[in-house]
Amino acid sequence: xxxxxVRETRPxxxxxxxxxxxxxxxxxxxxxxxxxxxxxxxxxxxxxxxxEAGAGLVxxxxxGAEVVVSVNPLDxxxxxxxxxGTITVSFLPVSTSLDLVADLRDLRVTALAMELVPRxxxxxxxxxxxxxxxxxxxxxxxxxxxxxxxxxxxxxxAAGTVQPAxxxxxxxxxxxxxxxxxxKRLGAVVQAYDVRAAAAEEIRSVxxxxxxxxxxxxxxxxxxxxxxxxxxxxxxxxxxxxxxxGADALITTAAVPGRRxxxxxxxxxxxxxKPGSVVVDLASESGxxxxxxxxxxxxxxxxxxVWGGDNVPSQMPGPASSxxxxxxVNLLALMSHEGxxxxxxxxxxVVGACVTHAGEVRHAPTREAIEGP
Amino acid sequence: xxxxxVRETRPxxxxxxxxxxxxxxxxxxxxxxxxxxxxxxxxxxxxxxxxEAGAGLVxxxxxGAEVVVSVNPLDxxxxxxxxxGTITVSFLPVSTSLDLVADLRDLRVTALAMELVPRxxxxxxxxxxxxxxxxxxxxxxxxxxxxxxxxxxxxxxAAGTVQPAxxxxxxxxxxxxxxxxxxKRLGAVVQAYDVRAAAAEEIRSVxxxxxxxxxxxxxxxxxxxxxxxxxxxxxxxxxxxxxxxGADALITTAAVPGRRxxxxxxxxxxxxxKPGSVVVDLASESGxxxxxxxxxxxxxxxxxxVWGGDNVPSQMPGPASSxxxxxxVNLLALMSHEGxxxxxxxxxxVVGACVTHAGEVRHAPTREAIEGP
Numbered sequence: 001x002x003x004x005x006v007r008e009t010r011p012x013x014x015x016x017x018x019x020x021x022x023x024x025x026x027x028x029x030x031x032x033x034x035x036x037x038x039x040x041x042x043x044x045x046x047x048x049x050x051x052e053a054g055a056g057l058v059x060x061x062x063x064g065a066e067v068v069v070s071v072n073p074l075d076x077x078x079x080x081x082x083x084x085g086t087i088t089v090s091f092l093p094v095s096t097s098l099d100l101v102a103d104l105r106d107l108r109v110t111a112l113a114m115e116l117v118p119r120x121x122x123x124x125x126x127x128x129x130x131x132x133x134x135x136x137x138x139x140x141x142x143x144x145x146x147x148x149x150x151x152x153x154x155x156x157x158a159a160g161t162v163q164p165a166x167x168x169x170x171x172x173x174x175x176x177x178x179x180x181x182x183x184k185r186l187g188a189v190v191q192a193y194d195v196r197a198a199a200a201e202e203i204r205s206v207x208x209x210x211x212x213x214x215x216x217x218x219x220x221x222x223x224x225x226x227x228x229x230x231x232x233x234x235x236x237x238x239x240x241x242x243x244x245x246g247a248d249a250l251i252t253t254a255a256v257p258g259r260r261x262x263x264x265x266x267x268x269x270x271x272x273x274k275p276g277s278v279v280v281d282l283a284s285e286s287g288x289x290x291x292x293x294x295x296x297x298x299x300x301x302x303x304x305x306v307w308g309g310d311n312v313p314s315q316m317p318g319p320a321s322s323x324x325x326x327x328x329v330n331l332l333a334l335m336s337h338e339g340x341x342x343x344x345x346x347x348x349x350v351v352g353a354c355v356t357h358a359g360e361v362r363h364a365p366t367r368e369a370i371e372g373p
Numbered sequence: 374x375x376x377x378x379v380r381e382t383r384p385x386x387x388x389x390x391x392x393x394x395x396x397x398x399x400x401x402x403x404x405x406x407x408x409x410x411x412x413x414x415x416x417x418x419x420x421x422x423x424x425e426a427g428a429g430l431v432x433x434x435x436x437g438a439e440v441v442v443s444v445n446p447l448d449x450x451x452x453x454x455x456x457x458g459t460i461t462v463s464f465l466p467v468s469t470s471l472d473l474v475a476d477l478r479d480l481r482v483t484a485l486a487m488e489l490v491p492r493x494x495x496x497x498x499x500x501x502x503x504x505x506x507x508x509x510x511x512x513x514x515x516x517x518x519x520x521x522x523x524x525x526x527x528x529x530x531a532a533g534t535v536q537p538a539x540x541x542x543x544x545x546x547x548x549x550x551x552x553x554x555x556x557k558r559l560g561a562v563v564q565a566y567d568v569r570a571a572a573a574e575e576i577r578s579v580x581x582x583x584x585x586x587x588x589x590x591x592x593x594x595x596x597x598x599x600x601x602x603x604x605x606x607x608x609x610x611x612x613x614x615x616x617x618x619g620a621d622a623l624i625t626t627a628a629v630p631g632r633r634x635x636x637x638x639x640x641x642x643x644x645x646x647k648p649g650s651v652v653v654d655l656a657s658e659s660g661x662x663x664x665x666x667x668x669x670x671x672x673x674x675x676x677x678x679v680w681g682g683d684n685v686p687s688q689m690p691g692p693a694s695s696x697x698x699x700x701x702v703n704l705l706a707l708m709s710h711e712g713x714x715x716x717x718x719x720x721x722x723v724v725g726a727c728v729t730h731a732g733e734v735r736h737a738p739t740r741e742a743i744e745g746p
Contacts, residue, residue: 044522044649124531131532138524146519149417149689151511153558158497159504159699162692185526185558276417276691316522318649319535326532 004065007039014042014317017069023053030339034058043317084108104356118352131323136312137178144249147278153187168247171254172199213239252289260287271302284308377438387415387690390442396426403712407431416690477729491725504696509685510551520651526560541620544627545572586612625662633660644675657681
């Protein structure tokens with residue numbers, strides 16, 4: 001089938017949905033790959049590399065495409081270039097994209113959302129939320145080390161000893177664990193907290209101390225946390241306050257999929273931090289774990305510099321694209337059959353990821369949000 | 374004796390020559406410490422902290438001082454506030470400060486230069502070049518990791534493997550070894566080169582591969598490198614070129630004390646680097662190891678971003694000041710005797726560090742440069 005790789009149009013987006021190295025995987029499955037010129041440029045992949053790998057360069061890749069892969073969903077203009085029955089594979093944040101989903105339904109597009117791929121072992125290699133979180137988590141630790149005007153590691157010198165930095169990480173999903181591991185690698189003393197019971201062991205497994213607030217844990221579905229009520233949130237803030245006040249660097253990575261990120265740290269808690277301390281809020285984009293953080297900016301709150309994340313995987317577009325492309329190719333491979341891409345609606349991976357198909361919204365909560373109960 | 378701690382006046386300087394923690398060490402030796410208000414502010418040390426540690430805050434600390442400590446040499450205006458016989462302790466780059474040295478001589482000031490403290494075991498704790506290089510070296514690796522849009526470490530994920538970054542470090546003194554160690558900690562693959570024979574073992578001891586160019590080594594005095602002739606420099610560039618071309622990040626730290634830094638990497642060599650590669654030139658300020666690097670700027674040369682260092686220890690003023698202050702206090706302790714500071718001109722540390730005393734230039738090469746042979 002003809003697979004189109006488009007140039008992303010979202011401002012600030014530098015990733016691309018397919019990298020040259022993976023073109024042969026798709027052609028080996030019997031597909032043709034058409035790349036829009038410049039698609040990989042911002043990620044460091046020149047057009048020639050795609051061509052050398054066996055892809056075609058196609059100025060208008062959408063009208064002839066049977067499958068379209070992208071990082072962000074196609075914008076409305078481009079959507080209307082698709083033929084009925086086209087399969088789109090991209091991130092597709094359904095709860096904030098209801099109009100777009102209705103369009104996809106009406107155009108009879110089969111839209112697969114990478115963030116809806118179920119978190120089961122068989123689909124690990126298609127888990128793009130995890131692959132991008134890995135990039136973000138590493139980047140957060142590097143940003144914190146760069147902003148902090150002191151050493152992460154302990155230094156013992158002839159002139160005396162320099163104490164290591166105290167790093168606190170909130171949220172210990174893929175991003176948080178990567179931030180912990182990277183901070184530990186650099187020699188910082190790391191403590192971390194997550195509302196999930198299983199997190200404590202994972203935190204310890206990457207070398208940090210798990211903060212125990214003596215609060216009840218909150219397990220959601222698919223290994224994610226669930227939301228908490230106001231009372232627990234207030235008690236959690238009180239219990240966290242001394243850890244935040246003692247930190248040289250605070251990295252927050254707590255997110256609940258499809259929802260506003262929980263506010264874990266108030267401005268008052270940041271104001272209690274030491275002179276020279278830094279805060280890196282990866283969740284800034286989805287509302288922020290830290291009150292007052294702004295996506296894409298470094299602000300001063302009290303004595304701290306507060307950095308707000310804004311499409312953080314785009315800060316490392318090469319590896320972020322390679323990992324995302326691998327996820328996408330694995331999903332396409334799952335659906336490929338004798339040169340065709342044929343979604344199998346008996347497969348829970350396909351069912352889970354499918355948002356629209358054959359004129360219907362297949363994702364139940366989204367259907368309810370658009371069409372009513 | 375009355376020891377004055379001045380507020381630095383050099384643009385961009387954020388360090389301070391004494392930190393609050395070390396005030397008690399001086400008062401225990403029988404000295405009085407007078408700190409100019411705001412002296413520690415840029416390094417994160419508030420006036421109150423000095424006062425709490427037992428120092429006085431003195432608006433005009435120079436006229437009453439018997440010892441003056443600073444990071445940079447006093448400017449000419451402030452020098453003329455000193456009384457005859459005052460002892461100054463600071464960095465004092467003699468070869469580029471001949472007028473200043475002549476003034477110090479004429480004012481009959483005893484000027485001690487921290488960079489001239491001999492590199493002997495007994496004076497290790499006073500080695501401010503090393504302590505500041507430690508800060509710079511760490512910072513260079515953090516800057517490189519921040520500029521590079523990919524991972525330093527290897528990452529093996531469900532979706533595939535991301536290769537580690539290739540880092541090349543030129544110059545393996547204190548700064549270079551610290552840059553290597555920090556890059557290794559972050560998981561990069563590191564290769565390093567230094568003209569000194571002893572360096573290969575040191576490079577290996579911090580976990581990097583020592584690049585062997587099959588060239589003769591160049592040992593100078595005090596563990597530093599010596600300058601090379603044009604022919605060897607050309608052969609070295611040729612031999613290094615493939616290593617540079619293969620690097621994701623290049624960190625250069627080669628300096629010959631008191632001289633222009635050697636040009637190790639030409640613009641053509643940088644232009645041969647891969648898209649997305651980064652160059653961090655710590656020696657930018659003293660002429661640059663990399664052709665075209667500019668202190669304090671990030672420029673694009675070919676496909677690479679080239680960062681030029683500009684007073685790099687000032688980017689981490691807290692730890693840089695703590696270490697420098699420890700060096701200064703150790704030197705003062707060596708010269709302290711029953712509440713006085715009495716330089717012992719039979720001590721090779723004092724003799725080595727002394728630039729002017731009793732109306733004479735005591736540092737032979739500087740005397741020759743000022744007064745002729």
